[in-house]
Amino acid sequence: MSNLNKTTISMIINNENYDDITVETRQHLGDFLRDLGFKGTHLGCEQGACGACNVLVDGESVRSCLMLAVQANGKKITTVEGLNSSEMEIVKDCFVKNNAMQCGFCSSGMLMTTYEIVKSNRKYSREEIREMISGNYCRCTGYQAIVDAVEDSLNKINVGV
Amino acid sequence: MDDLNQNPKLGAADRPNSYIGRSVPRERAKKLLEGKGKYVDDILLPRMAHLSYVRSPFAHAKIKSINIENAKKYPGVLNVFTIDDIEKVCTPWQGVLGHLGEMRSPTQYPLAKDIVRWQGEPVAVVVANKRAVAEDASELVEIDYEDLDAQLDMETAMDKSTKVIHDDLENNLFWTRTVNQGNVSEAFKQSHIVEEVTLDFARHTGVTLETRAIVADWDSSEEKMTVYHNGQAPHMMQSIIAKHLNLSEGLVRIISCDVGGSFGIKVHVYPDEMVTVAVSKLLKRPVKFVADRLESYSTDIHSRCHKILGKIGVDDKGKILAFEIDDLSGIGPFSVYPRTSAIETNQVLNLSAASYVVPNYKAKGTVVFQNKTPMCQYRAVGHPIAVAITEALVDKAANALDMDRYEFRKINLIPDNSYPTKTPSGVPLEDLSHEACIEKLKKMMNISELEKYKKESLANGKYKGFSIINMVEVTNPSPAFYGVGGAPISSQDGASIRLEGSGAVHISTSITEQGQGTEAVMQQIAADQLGVKIDTVRVTHGDTDATPYGGGTWASRGAGIGGEAVLKASRKLKENILNIAAVIMQSEVNNLDVQNDQVIRKDGGEVISLKDLAQIVYYRGHELPPGTNAELIATASFSIEGIPFVFTNSAMGCLVDVDVDTGLTKIEKFWAVEDCGTQINPKLVEEQIRGGVVQGIGGALYEECIYDEMGNLTNGNMADYLVPMAYEMPDIIVDHVTTNSGRSILGAKGAGEAGTGGAPGAIMNAINDALIPLNTQVTSQPITPEKVLKALGKI
Amino acid sequence: MKSPAFSYYQAKDLADAINVKKTDDDAVILAGGQSLLPTLNMRLSNPSVLIDIGNISELKEIKVDDSNLIMGAMCSHSQIMNNKEVNEKLPILNKILSQVAHPAVRNKGTHGGSIAYGDPAAELPAFAVLVNAEIILSGSDGERIVSAKEFYKGLFETAINSDEILTSVKYPINRNGMKLFFDEVTRRHGDYAMAGLVGSIKQNNKINEEINLVFFGTGDRPNEAPKTCEYLLKNEYNYSDIKNTLKNDIDFASDISSSSDMKAHLSAILVGRMMKELN
């Protein structure tokens, strides 16, 4: 390739193949996904602190602002637009029912962290839920509705039994 | 939890389609959770260019020269502008209002002209095909500065030796006001005890998770400016952009769709946003500016930054005789346009002691300039300062008299049966319920148990303390707030509602959505008042081309003012529907009602669906007798008249643990009893209150913009500027007392700011209660572990 | 903000990475990126190329034998927390890592990155110094081992030469009777500490024979406190004495989170907690 600051990558996003996309190597995954139209991934700080940009890479939540798009070459990405497993549908219902968001800017990141919680398939106390989501900043809610929603989800999904 | 409306003016709570008072899930929530929210940064327009600002690295400096040539040559750069270019299309402004006495703030230019006055002030703007490229080129803009003395400390701002920030002013004073009711000095003389305290409040800022963002799209063919803006007041922006860019106001369209939190941060006029609009006009193409997090710390308005001295005089029975405050605040180098930076101090003067009967009241406020980020109104304007100083003094007086803090409050609170009355500062009050709230709070908190818990803990070397505070919150402002002073800010809001051919109901409202649930609340009111199912109702908001004119969302006014407009419009539409139905169904109007999307006969029998009715009107109008008034659209508007604001009140309390080894405060519990009148959706109200409390906890324990001695903001990033996160936050128990506002049918007041206004005082008092056995107190917010340990003499 | 431009190189194996690193002084190793990318996004550094060592599988291994636990540089914090053997042999690591950032950061942040970056407020470097772990570096001249005590030279300065890569960290385990302690004081969960302590005590018949203390968040690197350890071997814990002795041991340095006085105070408090817990 002529320009060393660009490279061509492929990945699977929400179970669809995205092949041979040329990106600037400096571009982080969050911007890359947003440029592709996955606007549900939000950027709140671009320094790893707020968690709004969390996406799943090979099934693990990561900060998409702290990962280069090129690092995701060949990987499986899930954005909020693709968070459609039956468990996550229950989680989303519980978020709606508990009013666990106001402006919604933090929500996709919160859902990614909730995905991790659900995935671990064990019981959580409210305090443990608070610990898990302590890397996700929400300025609107008092966090309580989010804790309620996660707790409610775990009960409904019946994890850890 | 009261889950039903308690307002007889709205009709029986148990009728069909009674949505007001019910926690109906928000429809938009689902959309937001699917990642389908539409925020400004999501907008993509053809040929859209991106902006990056070159900002002052100095707090105060002369600009000797600017060289943009290298930046202009950088590949991908479209242009670079300085004030010389921008000035040609955008006029400067002045952040003064006419109704609050003399304000002295000089002209502010959209980009710095000759002098920079805070670190972060925009000096030049680079336009490029990508944001990253614009940033690359920003590094190539060469600016030669000559450093000037920075005036940073508000306490020395007025000293003779201090640098005056604006040459054309003789000193650094922006505004001052005094209030004097009764005879304070005489009352202090007669007081049995007099207590004093000085409190400090650090500067902090709003930290909306979505940063400020704007897309401007100038269409030169139509001379039309379309602006996508994550603001709170579209019509205000429309007027201001038209005025300063010399455009026809009707041809400026502001669209504000989803907004990722605002909290007052996004209701002001920012130089970089005005420049973005100007650049679009200059380049005749759409341009986008999204503040990054570092820019948002140094350029979003800051707030608080107060030092306040308070004094209370009390007789031997515990009756408050006199209350006096002297408040000093520093606002940065300019008063912010168009709301000005005087309002926070004005509110401190208005609201101190406002829950209590205080016959003699004196207050002085002084607002001075500084070379720091401009300061302006942020959530709960002035309330945290007013509440904290009041409640600190009340606790001190009660303790000095050895009186129970609850009993002391009870004898001094404005009685529930004494409205209408006035605050000690002379502002009208009505429909409040301090006594009922504190009673309820006391029960919820179980104060005798808390006393026991405190004692037992102390025996184990643990320091626990609790607090009870009372407050009023300013909501639903009338024109007296801004409009009267000359700002293009509407205090009236409008709603238009129509029945469509499909039977769907469509509302458009001038209130915007920042996540508080505007859409849901308007849907509920309309469905409730019309008698339709909630999913029949759609809402349009946040578009000056599509909605009625109005003020937007700030000062906790959306539900109370905008909601009343929707209510009135819905009632008009229902009247029209029933009149038409009476013709079609050949019935007395009085015998008809709308329920579940149908017009029914109260005495039973044949019904007609709204869909059928609408289709008769729209498609087969010939079936109606000639001259039938077949309007299926209604509009209404509402504004508060006769009083400056609709106040709400609340009582809050919290229980803290102060670790005297580390200085860390843990909030074990927080309680709030709020009276916001009719609650349209209790679940939304509750999380508003909790969110507000958590922001208040932020101010009380964490948040602070830290400057070094050169005027550099040293913690302007999300890792170093601490905001409350989930782990440290307590569960917050919320309950309500309901006193409907007599100013509207709906009876709703606001609920958005009480938590933020009350929590700082509640937390400070609880910490100081815990510290009583150690004979010390804290008086400076945020109450960091370090300040606690200093108070304890440990460091 | 967006990163300045740089190019990207995905190393095939260790030798490849070292090769590229050797030829370019401005090349920077990219491990988990959880410390590097924030600095790039804020334009605080300007590398020519990032050498991604994320695909070198040998760097992702965790090996355990009777006396050592060897952590490949590219093991993520989460991988280590979920490793059964680590949790059995060196359970304190799990406790430490649960205080490092948050799940999404721990999924990417690496052990090697944390040790190599050497943030003075980070937990792992202090722990490595406490147990004097062996830090294994590979360069163009082959492999060398630096003991953790020799590894940290100053603020973000380590013994890694410009052509070297940290490949693994070797921790001694099963050290007879050695009890370990970890605690830190943060204002919010997952933040870097205002002050933190990892410590160890070896006892014989309930008599303290050996005490080690390493502080983090206190100075320009993990701070050992030999005089304080010596004091504690001879005396009961006493807050004021400990604080004074600590001040002799450590040049406490203020940072944005707290003043040097605060750090000295908290350090003394943490020593008190440790003596209480381990005795």
Ligand SMILES: Cc1cc2nc3c(=O)[nH]c(=O)nc-3n(C[C@H](O)[C@H](O)[C@H](O)COP(=O)(O)OP(=O)(O)OC[C@H]3O[C@@H](n4cnc5c(N)ncnc54)[C@H](O)[C@@H]3O)c2cc1C
């Ligand atoms: C929000 C947030 C909170 C955090 N909180 C904490 C905390 O509380 N405690 C804590 O300890 N850490 C914390 N971290 C940092 C985190 O632990 C990092 O992952 C870690 O410090 C660096 O690891 P990395 O793999 O991400 O390294 P990178 O960011 O990839 O690299 C960091 C530096 O080390 C160099 N480097 C990395 N690996 C090697 C190697 N093998 N050989 C040579 N050089 C190498 C790189 O060149 C770079 O200069 C936090 C991070 C974030 C974003």
Ligand code: FES
């Ligand atoms: S944007 Fe990635 S953590 Fe904030």
Ligand code: FES
């Ligand atoms: S809902 Fe707005 S940030 Fe969480």
